[in-house]
Amino acid sequence: MSKQCNDSDELMPIIEDVSEQDSDVTQARYWQVLIVDDDEEVHHATELALKDLIVEDRPLNLLHAYSAQQAKAVLIAEDNISVILLDVVMETELAGLELVEVIREELNMHALRIILRTGQPGYAPEMETIQRYDINDYRTKPELTRIRLFTILTSAIRAYNQIRSQQLMRQGLEKVVKASTELAHFYGMQMFAEGAVKQISAIMQIEPDGLICAQESQGEKSAGPVIIAASGRYSSLVQTSLETLDSEPIRSSIMQCLDSKQSLLEQGLTLYFSTERGRGMAAYVDVSRPLESIDKHLLEVFCANLSIGFDNVILYNRLEEQAFKDPLLDIANLNSLRRYRYTAISGNDYARLALIDIDDFSSFNDSFGHSAGDGLLVTVSSRLQKYFPHCFLARVGSDVFALLGSQQDIVTDHILSLFDSSFVVDEQPFKITASVGFVDLKDQEFDSSAHYKDAQVALKQAKLYCRGGAVSFSADMGQDARDRMHLLAELKQALNDNALFMTFQPKFKLSTMELSGVEALLRWRNKAGVLVPPDQFIPLAEQSGLMVSIGTFVIEHCCMQFQMLKQAGYTKLTMAINVSPTQLEGPGFVQQLRKAMKQYNIAPETLELEVTETVAAKNISELCKVLDKVRQLGCKIAIDDFGTGFSSLSVLHTLPATRLKIDRAFVDPMLQDDSIAKMIVNLGQTLGMELTAEGIETEEQLEKLKEFGCEEGQGWLFAKAMILEDLLNFSHKRTKNK
Helix, strand or coil, X not given: CCCCCCCHHHCCCCCCCCCCCHHHCCHHHCEEEEXXXXXXXXXXXXXXXXXXXXXXXXXXEEEEECCHHHHHHHHHHCCCXXXXXXXXXXXXXXXXXXXXXXXXXXXXXXXXXXXXXXXXXHHCCHHHHHHHCCCCEEEEXXXXXXXXXXXXXXXXXXXXXXXXXXXXXXXXXXXXXXXXXXXXXXXXXXXXXHXXXXXXXXXXXXXXXXXXXXXXXXXXXXXXXXXXXXXXXHHHHCXXXXXXXXXXXXXXXXXXXXXXXXXXXXXXEEEEECCCCCCCEEEEECCCCCCCHHHHHHHHHHHHHHHHHHHHHHHXXXXXXXXXXXCCCCEEEHHHHHHCXXXXXXXXXXXXXXXXXXXXXXXXXXXXXXXXXXXXXXXXXXXXXXXXXXXXXXXXXXXXXXXXXXXXXXXXXXXXXXXXXXXXXXXXXXXXXXEEEEEEECCCCCCHHHHHHHHHHHHHHHHHHCCCCEEXXXXXXXXXXXXXXXXXHHHHHHHHCCCEEEEEEEEEECCCCEEEEEEEEXXXXXXXXXXCCHHHHHHHHHHHCCHHHHXXXXXXXXXXXXXXXXXXXXXXXXXXXXXXXHHHHCCCHHHHHHHHHHHCCCCHHHEEEEXXXXXXXXXXXHHHHHHHHHHHHXXXXXXXXXXXXXXXXXXXXXXXXXXXXXCHHHHXXXXXXXXXXXXXXXXXXXXXXXXXXXXXXXXXXXXXXXXHCCCEECCCCCCXXXXXXXXXXXXXXXXXXX
8 A cells, every 4th residue: 555645745736737827816716626545646646637627617626635634634724625536445444434424514514525436345335325425426446537537526516516506695695684684783784795795606606706895985975985895805805995906997897887877797797786865886796707698687686686675774774873873963862872881991990971061052053053053063073083082972962962981081171171272163263161061980880861860960060050161970969969859849839839928128228328119039938947048949940940930929929019018108119129031031021010010000110120230141132122121111120230240331231221239249348449339330320320239238338338429228237138017117117216
């Protein structure tokens, strides 16, 4: 018996007379045939018998193994072997048959065709062997002449080709079915296109190599066609531009196909898939043989069916984008944030959620238009994406962004620093600020509902008390939010139960110390008998929308008690009522005021409405329309807390105000610095307005204000706010003591 070869280096394909040009042909252009025999002469004889044979338009590529063990190694390394010529008796009497079982059961190579050869026919009965194993033929070595070997090998290769085609077709269909369940994101599109590539290979009976599926560009978002599926030597180009392909003929063919919207079937094969939504798909196949009529027919039917499939993929992809993407900014939206799952990058890492709210965005929209507002959002989004590339970014409100990621990345100072430089919109720079609320998710997974609410609480605190800054959520803050909700519920109940009441602080003519009027102040005593400070429940009522109802209560009760005051003989007094912006913006305020004055017989000139300068400056044009109507009724208008806001002096010219009130913040320090108080008095006198000083608590302050020419004042030096009954007693005592 010949010497067995155990050196794997000798397991080389033996192909004679191969030119350098032929060596460039890929393995896919050959039929791979594995010769397994422990006799070296058999290998050489088989090579001579099969030399220069062409089977099904392809040459043969012979591989060699000298034992069952070596053959198994070759089969594992080469997965595209078509036929194995296998000696039954090698290192053992049944080594070949045992290898057949390994091929079918262990390696699961069911397409590979097996031709058994034996020099000792008695070792394996022919009928029993063929029945037991999936083999193509079983011959003795002397029977295998060149013609007989060619005939058997051709039959085996044809069988292999048919089985492989069926396998490819089945794999392609499985890809398409799988893609149909994954159409909710782009990966579904890729899987669908890969299935199309597999099916084209099966239809054309070629290996899935050199196939490209390109997606036509849309609008300005893509510079050109993109490769969305490829196989073989092109597989590394998936998700890249078609321009990266180094073959100019293939690029030209695909571009021609997309431009003409027709399949090209003459040189090579370029298939076009049309869709109803303006997007075209093209697949290129390098086919060397001419197409038969049945090939063209199958491809036409195939392309029509796939066009419908691509339409469905595109439709579902767009539905996905609408549900989970912001259409303006092309980033995630609130729905996407809610389903996002954060993965920690290390054991010490934890997530942070930040909500970023652009300050005064509505005013920006009103001033420069919604187109500029959209442009501002785009520039802010781009800057956030640039500086936080590893974080999840979403638009969760009209002007609110969410950042979710590692606390190492989301540093609030870095967020705020992004707003230090201007944002350019339509070639014009704008300086804006943003308020940030954030919550740390230490030792917790992201809970979209709970943590998002916590971040909202922190953001609201930032907007109220730290505008342009950042506030971190804390457990105390959560408790504060719950306390506020509890307080709001109590306030609603107090309004229903008439538990709110009015107090009145006297105002005096400073030159004569004569009682000139009163300022009505709202008070609330809760069920525990404790007075709730106005600076706690008034802002809460404003934010919750309850202020309109409370404002109606105030107007009604002030007019009613003012009538009682006049009926007690105080007919020359005036009454000042504080009015919130929510009341003025609400419908029917002027009609409500007119009705209350008529019902309680209140002379309009004795009623004065107080508005703050900061409120007046926010929406001055609309506010002036309402206040002009109030003035037409005959009522007076006072600007309260003057000097504490940030409005311009032009507000004084614009508003139909008759009185200017000096805030106690400028009255308190008068003994150290009286310049601001004096300036406000001079300003009011220049504009022909009446003046009232608040918070007078010392004789020195009183004397200074009288010296400046301030006409009216109120404060604890004279009297605190009191209910109507106490006010009547107070006024009666003053009259009696004169």
